[in-house]
Amino acid sequence: xxxxxxxxxVILRExxxxxxxxxxxxxxxxxxxxRQKHGEAPVFLMILLKxxxxxxxxxxxxxxxxxxxxxxxxxxxxxxxxxGTYFCGTEANSGNTPLVFGKGTRLSVxx
Amino acid sequence: xxxxxxxxRHEVTEMGQEVTLRCKxxxxxxxxxxxxxxxxxxxxxxxxxxxxxxxxxxGMPEDRFSAKMPNASFSTLKIQPxxxxxxxxxxxxxxxxxxSGTQYFGPGTRLLVL
Numbered sequence: 001x002x003x004x005x006x007x008x009x010v011i012l013r014e015x016x017x018x019x020x021x022x023x024x025x026x027x028x029x030x031x032x033x034x035r036q037k038h039g040e041a042p043v044f045l046m047i048l049l050k051x052x053x054x055x056x057x058x059x060x061x062x063x064x065x066x067x068x069x070x071x072x073x074x075x076x077x078x079x080x081x082x083x084g085t086y087f088c089g090t091e092a093n094s095g096n097t098p099l100v101f102g103k104g105t106r107l108s109v110x111x
Numbered sequence: 112x113x114x115x116x117x118x119x120r121h122e123v124t125e126m127g128q129e130v131t132l133r134c135k136x137x138x139x140x141x142x143x144x145x146x147x148x149x150x151x152x153x154x155x156x157x158x159x160x161x162x163x164x165x166x167x168x169x170g171m172p173e174d175r176f177s178a179k180m181p182n183a184s185f186s187t188l189k190i191q192p193x194x195x196x197x198x199x200x201x202x203x204x205x206x207x208x209x210x211s212g213t214q215y216f217g218p219g220t221r222l223l224v225l
Contacts, residue, residue, distance in 0.1 A: 002153070030211050041202060041216035042154070049211065087154060091210035098144070098167065098209060103153035 001025055003090045005102035012078045012109045020073040020105045022088030031064050031071040032089040032099060042087060045073075050093070078109045115217035117203050123223045129191040132220045134203030135184055142209055145178055145188050146202040148219070154202070160186065161209070193224045 003024045012018055022031060030049045034042040048064035048071060060082075064071045075082055085106045089099035116135040124130055136143045145157040158168040163180045171178070175194070180186040190197055200219045206212035 032213075041218050044213045044215070047211060047213065089214075096208075096210045098156055098159055099214070100156070101154040 002100055003088055003102040005086075005088060005105050007105060008103070009106040010108070012075075012082075012107065014080060014109060014111055015077050016109075018075045018078060018107060020075075020086050020088075020107070022071045022073070022090070022102055024069040024090050026069065026090075027093035028064075028066060028069055028090050029093050029095040029097075030091040031062075032091070033062055033071075033073050034087045034089065034101075035084045036087065036104070037084040045086075075107070078107075080109050080111065083107055083109045115203055115205055115215050117201075117217035117220055119220060120218060121221045121223075123225065124193055125225050126194055127192045128224075129189065130193045130197075130222060130224075132188040132201050132203075132222070134186045134188070134217060136186070136203070136205030137215055138184065140205035140207055140215075142206045142212065143180060143186050144204040144206075144214065145186070146204065146216075148200045148202060157188070159209075193222075195224045198222055198224050 003022050006021045010018055032047045033045040035045055036042040050066050059076045062073045085104040087101050087104045089101045118133045141162050144159045147155045157170045158178045160180045176190055178188045200221050202219045203217045204214040206214045
């Protein structure tokens with residue numbers, strides 16, 4: 001089943017922070033985050049595996065709460081280059097299953 | 112590596128015509144995925160292959176859609192006959208493993224059926 005992302009869209013000024021959430025109704029083995037810029041292909045950001053870990057990637061980090069079946073993506077001190085649509089992809093708890101992607105969160109960073 | 116290659120990048124066709132989309136995955140990747148992206152439904156998995164064998168085609172919308180992977184370096188997605196509701200961006204992606212493997216997406220084919 002498709003994970004639910006929130007918010008659907010957000011507008012930030014440069015330097016502001018944002019949180020994007022991804023929730024699943026099913027137990028998860030892993031959560032993947034991708035970013036897609038307008039007219040381009042989705043690009044992998046990071047993967048979080050079952051175990052409740054948190055990961056960082058420059059000023060973009062994420063957490064995974066397997067008990068709540070939720071993941072959050074944190075963008076701090078946003079830059080213009082962060083603009084795009086962020087997708088979470090979830091892998092079922094059985095593992096070794098294809099990802100199911102959420103509908104995405106459109107992030108716009110303005111000067 | 113050149114990454115995942117897709118062709119054509121854009122396709123405009125008339126309803127009823129056959130459309131063939133092509134994909135060359137990253138060399139050495141065992142998995143190949145075909146996705147369709149629309150505003151309404153987001154990224155939908157249509158079908159995926161493992162070592163050239165179709166594993167799950169439950170996402171293929173109807174019999175008008177078919178996909179093949181004759182060898183490790185080439186796959187096609189065919190729509191026959193095409194309909195206006197097939198208009199979307201079609202992505203091909205490949206990965207080393209299934210669930211936890213990073214997927215590398217091609218640039219996509221933007222299809223418009225008139």
